[in-house]
Amino acid sequence: MRNYLYLFFSFIFLLHIFTEFYTNNILIYILGILSFIMLIISFPLANRLFKILGSAFLIAGFFLFITTDIQTRDIPPLLGTNLSLLTLLAVLPWMNSVVRAGRFDTLMQKLLRGNVKDLGTLYQRSTTAMMSLTAFLNVSAATIAQDVLVDNLKPIKKDVADKFVMMATLRGYSLALLWSPLEVLIAISIFITGVQFGALLPWMLSITIFMYIVDSIWGRIYFGKYKYPASRMGNNQLTNHSKKKIAQLALALITFLACVILIGNIFDYEFIFVVTMLVFPFAFIWALLIGRLKSFWVIGWDKFKHTTNNMHNFIVLFVTLAFFANSLNASPAQTIIQQPILMVADYPVVILIMVQLLFVIMSMFGIHPIATIGILGGLSTLLLEILNPLSLAIILTTSGVATVPIGTYGLVVTLTSMNLKKSPYKITYYNLIYSAVFGAVGIFVAWLAL
Known part of the structure; x- marks a missing residue:
């Protein structure tokens, strides 16, 4: 039965897409009920951390709900307000699949085995x-x-090799999350603030370029004293075929970004919906153009089923978060929570720092940045009275991304910890300065955008 959950979840996601084109209160109510059923199914199958988060949001949401004027019969629609995010997560594997079908993932292996003289x-x-x-x-x-990298750096002293891997991969990973339209953190920030992706993108790219240059200079200086083993270099010059693949990848990325911005400006749809609707046809056409359509279908279908069958953590998080955020928005308790923000309303930079610190503190306790953004989403009305939408979108995105390399219990840090057999706290320690600089740059740019 568990292997066929994708059929039920896909039906819900398709129904949600239909309601985006044809708004109907009855269908929205039905989607709320179906969201509750998804929660019931997914809760026992979710990881312990997400069960704790979901339970906390449900309990807090319940106590907030009883202080509101909302009727019990009106609860279902509150549960389905984050379905757009779940639908986006469900279609993302198709983009991943065309990259694998085109063997662009092997390109990374060639790039990492290239002719270099030092680390x-x-x-x-x-x-x-x-x-x-x-x-x-x-x-x-x-x-x-x-x-x-672990395989290539075996001749290098283990402490140096481990430090290299945990820094280079986590930092490179975070730099992509800042501007990719496929990143959920950006999608939620835009969802909360209503800012156009095209308006946000130049700021995100500027931060990415700056952080990339700073980190690259640091990496060259810090690791430049370690020689890269000559025996591992061999004949690893990039072939014309590899260079062609790099050009194809760059063109695909630029085209996708352009399509998202263009369609978002022409049609009056939310950013998340535009990306959701664009992923599959874009991936399909890309696979067709490179002659990998059959592989795309085989890899994509298996990956889609696996991802949709196992998205219990996000279902628990987003459904309970929707109940909590909607209850908070309608509760008198929101006024109390707003008081600390109102006290520093004349000092927007203080609010920007507070937002960044909240993300850091929450990440240290294993709270996913998405959950932190969701909590702040309940205060978005007040925050938007003090900060403009662009500034708020910048600080939400950069604050969330800055904590990725130091999120002690985050997915990427956990995977790195398992691969290197290192404590996640050590990984956090090595990336702490980088994340602090990242966060500071985000605060500065968000202040500039005020």
Whole structure:
């Protein structure tokens, strides 16, 4: 039965897409009931951390709900307000699949085995490769890169090699999350603030370029003193075929970004919905153009079923978060929570710092940045009275992304910890300064955008 949950979940997601084109209160109510059923199914199957988060949101949401004027019969629609995010997560595997079908993932392996003389040069190359493929592969890119680097760096002293891997891969990974339209953190920030992706993108790219340059210079200086083993270099010059694949990947990324911005400006649809509707046809056409349609279908269908069958953590998080956020918005308790923000309303930069610190503190306790953004979403009305939408979108996105390399119990840090057999706290420690600089840059840029 568990292997066929994707059929039930897919039906709900398709119904949600239909309501985006044809708004109907009855269907919205039905979607709320179906969201509750998804929660009931997914809760026992979710990880312990997400069960705790979901329970906390439900309990807090219940106590907030009883202080509102909302009738019990009106609860179902409150549960389905985050279905757009779940639908986006369900279609993302198709983009991942065309990258794998086109064997672009093997391109990373070639890039990481290229002709370099020292670890400083390899550091910059590793960060670049991670940033490029993470935009399409997300966590899978980190797994591929770490496997290749661990193997390549065996002749290097283990402490140095481990430090290299946990820095290069996590930092490169975070740099891609800042501007990729496929990243959920950006989708939620835009969902909360209502800012156009095209307006946000230049700011995100500016921060990415700045952080990339700063980190690359640091990496070249810090790791430049370690020689890369000559025996591992061999004949690893990039072939014309590899260069062609790099050009194809860059073109696909630029085209997808352009399509998202263009369609978002022409049609009056939310950013999340535009990306959701664009992913599959874009991936299909891409696979067709490179002659990998059959592989795309085989890989994509299996990956879609696996992902949809196992999205219990996000179902628990987003459904309970929707109940909590809607209850908070309608509760008198919101006024009490708003008081600390109102006290510093004349000092927007203080609010920006408070938002960043909240993300850092929550990440240290294993709270996913998505959950933190969701909590802040309940205060979005007040925050938007003090900060403009663009500034708020910048600080929400950068604050969330800045905590990714230091989120002690985050997915990527956990995977790195398992691959290297290192304490997640050590990984957090090595990336702490980087994340602090990242967060500070985010605060500064958000202040500039005020």
